[in-house]
Amino acid sequence: MSNKTKNVYVFGASRTDGDATMKNLLGGKGANLAEMCRLGIVVPPGLTISTEVCTVYTEQGQDAVAKLIEAEVRESVAFIEKEMGKKFGDSSDPLLLSVRSGSRASMPGMMDTILNLGLNDEAVAGLAIKANNERFAWDSYRRFIQMYGDVVMGLKPVSKEEHDPFEVVIDMLKEKKGVELDTDLTTDDLKELVQRFKGLIRARIGREFPTDPWEQLWGSVMAVFQSWNNDRAKVYRELNDIPDAWGTAVNVQAMVFGNLGDNSGTGVAFTRDAGTGEDLFNGEFLINAQGEDVVAGTRTPQQITLEGSQRWAQLAMVSEEDRRSRFPSLEELMPDIYRQLLEAETKLENHYKDMQDVEFTIQEGRLWMLQTRGGKRTGAAMVRIAMEMLRQGMIDEKEALRRVGPDRLNELLHPVFDPAAIKKARSIAHGLPASPGAATGQIVFFADEAEEWVRKGKAVILVRQETSPEDLRGMSVATGILTARGGMTSHAAVVARGMGKCCISGAGAVRVDYHARTMSVGGETYKEGDWISLDGSTGDVFEGQVPTKEAELTGDFGALMELTDKYKRLGIRANADTPDDAKVARTFGAKGIGLCRTEHMFFEGDRIKAVREMILSEDETGRRKALAKLLPMQRGDFEGLFREMSGLAVTIRLLDPPLHEFVPHDEANQKIMAHEMNVPLGVIKMRVDDLHEFNPMMGHRGCRLGITYPEITEMQTRAIIEAALNMKAKGVDVKAEIMVPLVGTVREFNAQAKVIRKTADAVFAERGEKIDYMVGTMIETPRAALIADSIGQQAEFFSFGTNDLTQMAMGFSRDDAGKFLPSYLKDGMYERDPFESIDQKGVGLLVQMAVEKGRAARPGIKLGVCGEHGGDPASIGFFHRTGLDYVSCSPFRVPIARLAAAQAALDAGS
Ligand code: PEP
Ligand code: MG
Secondary structure (H helix, E strand, O other), rough: OOOOOOOEEEEOOOOHHHHHHHHHHHHHHHHHHHHHHOOOOOOOOEEEEEEHHHHHHHHHHHHHHHHHHHHHHHHHHHHHHHHOOOOOOOOOOOOOOEEEEEEEEOOOOOOOOOEEOOOHHHHHHHHHHHHHHHHHHHHHHHHHHHHHHHHHOOOOOOOOOOOOOOHHHHHHHHHHHHOOHHHHHHHHHHHHHHHHHHHHHHHHOOOOOOHHHHHHHHHHHHHHHHHHOOOHHHHHHHHHHHOOOOOOEEEEEEEOOOOOOOOEEEEEEEEOOOOOOOOOOOOEEEEHHHHHHHHHHHOOOOOOOOOHHHHHHHOOOOHHHHHHOOOOOOOHHHHHHHHHHHHHHHHHHHHHHHEEEEEEEEEEEEEEEEEEOOOOOHHHHHHHHHHHHHHOOOOOOOHHHOOOOOOHHHHHOOEEEEEEHHHHOOOOEOOOOEOOOEEEEEOOOOHHHHHHHHHHOEEEEEEEOOOOOHHHHHHHHHEEEEEOOOOOOOOOHHHHHHHHHHEEEEOOOOOEOOOOOEEEEEEEEEEOOOOEEEEEEOOEEEEEOOOOOOOOOOOHHHHHHHHHHHHHHOEEEEOOOOOHHHHHHHHHHHOOEEEEEEHHHOOOOHHHHHHHHHHHOHHHHHHHHHHHHHHHHHHHHHHHHHHHHOOEEEEEEEEOOOOOHOOOOOOEEEHHHHHHHOHHHHHHHHHHHOOOOOHHOOOOOOHHHHHHHHHHHHHHHHHHHHHHHHHHHHHOOOOEEEOOOOOOHHHHHHHHHHHHHHHHHHHHHHHHOOEEEEEEEOOOOOOHHOOHHHHHHHHOEEEEOOOHHHHHHHHHOOOOHHHHHHHHOOOOOOOOOOOOOOOOOHHHHHHHHHHHHHHHHHHOOOEEOOOOOOOOOOHHHHHHHHOOOOEEEHHHHHHHHHHHHHHHHHHHHH
């Protein structure tokens, strides 16, 4: 680096070097401080040492840094001195500084901060006289020694019990003095603390606390650079994908004090409501306090606006009289300061065109702005703020669409826990947030009992080791589902998401004992009937009943959704198995069904008996007899789907799962089955044994079933075509697509297509009437992707089954991956769970290749995806770029997919 490079940038009223566009060089905080100065907002002057210097620190160490920036820092400190009219190191009216980190991306609380820098035994006396407040001066001094001793000199606890060695000293003094609070300590006590702190540092570190302000400053700057590489910062970067190479900037700024008496104070404000998004300036402040007092929460903060204060009083049940005398708003208490603050917040929001979160300090009747940044907000607030800013002409449609995180829409679609109640709730376990929402209910361990309990009017949480399709009905009536095993695409997770039902899967610490009907976790045992609550958005399991509140879909949400349609290219369909699911999907804006898993209908009511009869049959005749019983039921299901989706495509997949999923595996239920079917228990057991496979996911399933038992395909096709004709007769616009699962060879597809077409023709001949329909295939085995050109010549559409494609391409099972994936993710073996977000560099290539080959073989072939990835925003971006026609996801993810598809189109500039 040449010594001509600028490394230090000042900001203040008379000169500012940086601006908001320089985040990479100055960090978010530094860039925004500079921008505020440019806007004429009053900010304590300061300097920012660039992120590039952090790289020099990491690569060459502190001597190199000192050499590089010493002259610039000295010059910049002189600038601060001039702005403040005080001298750094002066003993009569010292300029005190703060030293803070500030990287490109916000890393809250991860790095170190030092306040009140510049104090020593002489300066403290000067400060006391100047501030006319001796106690304040000594309190500032002891706080400085405490922070500096910890952060710069590295005085850390020697044991777990010690926690903070300085706090131990304070506690000892308080005990000696018989006082409880820090604020009860007198000036003399604080003086004693300063001596004790210095003694502690000397004893533990073997060095004196530095009295030279310049030595203090250099020590602090280096410590902040050093903190870029502390453990918590590294972990945070890993979790949030922040590159190590970015480095942090260091901000050195003149100190202002909010604890200089009753005309001083400090606070935090938001330009809009971060919870609801309401366009209402709001926030809190404390009189005679500094920032850490607000964070500590030991005093009740007051509201900034009168309106906010009145609303708060109502909630806190404080009378108007009490409010006015004890908790007046800033608007009432300091009208002039309030007016300045309002002016600054309006200026900042109009400038940044986004909701701002600002920090300020009032020092003896003068307002200083300390920070501004884009405010964190709930999903509901995101939507409302984006749409209101659009209406207010602050942002355009494209920007409004970009302002909402698609996944955050989850919060608007499911019931949520009352945030106040969550704070008090006891978390007992943690699992994968498989399906969002809030659920509270009594524990049951068996699906049939869940149904029974619900029939009696109870709310239940179905707790299982894992779930299987047999549990479907129990799952559908439960308010929530908790499983000890399984990942994000485990049965429980997929089904729960489809139902929009709260589910936590893979809560590994939970031990389920079906015999004892207990669940134990962390040394505690919960029995059937005990209450628990699940937060499906975070994966937290709570003890007892945590109150919930219904989600509200606001008008802004609908308007945002309409806007997505204007910009997205991808079509959005839903994976729906029943007319009810289809209805929900359509109200959320699905334009068709991309996957109906027909087997889910096989568990309803009496059907399972007919399915089992088919499975037990020794020959084709027996199977056909059983299938004939299923036919009218399936036809009825399809009629319902076609009716709900009139005018839109409905893709129906032929039977896919291995048959063993339809028979009971425990003796009690086998006995019931034997009784119901009037066959000996031994026969049932033998058949269940026959069906056993070592790896059923790679066994007798998918089109392999239809090829070995074509009569199944025949029955299902007949049900589909008859339903289509029946609905057409009723004026429904039917667009049926029949889909063959798990194809790996062209012959497999052709064999199934032949059965389908022959059966359809037979129905047409019987009815004397025809209807258009398509026959296509899933691309879900790697081989199918490899030979997609040959398959494309035969199949009229492809739907990528990325769940199976992922498990087969990766070589690990959807059901067993939960054993190692969490630690794999932690160790960075994969960036994201490949079942949740498509592995673009690997599995994604198979999709890309199949798209190219499919289109080459059949231009205009319809291409979609129906694996769980169809509802994942990052994957949707990939599918957009890959050129798919649509994605299909569970009904409750349709709005998320619509928004993600619009953002993908905006990102791609199309
Ligand atoms: C898939 O494999 O991606 C798919 C949609 O089918 P299923 O999840 O039913 O195997
Ligand atoms: Mg599949």
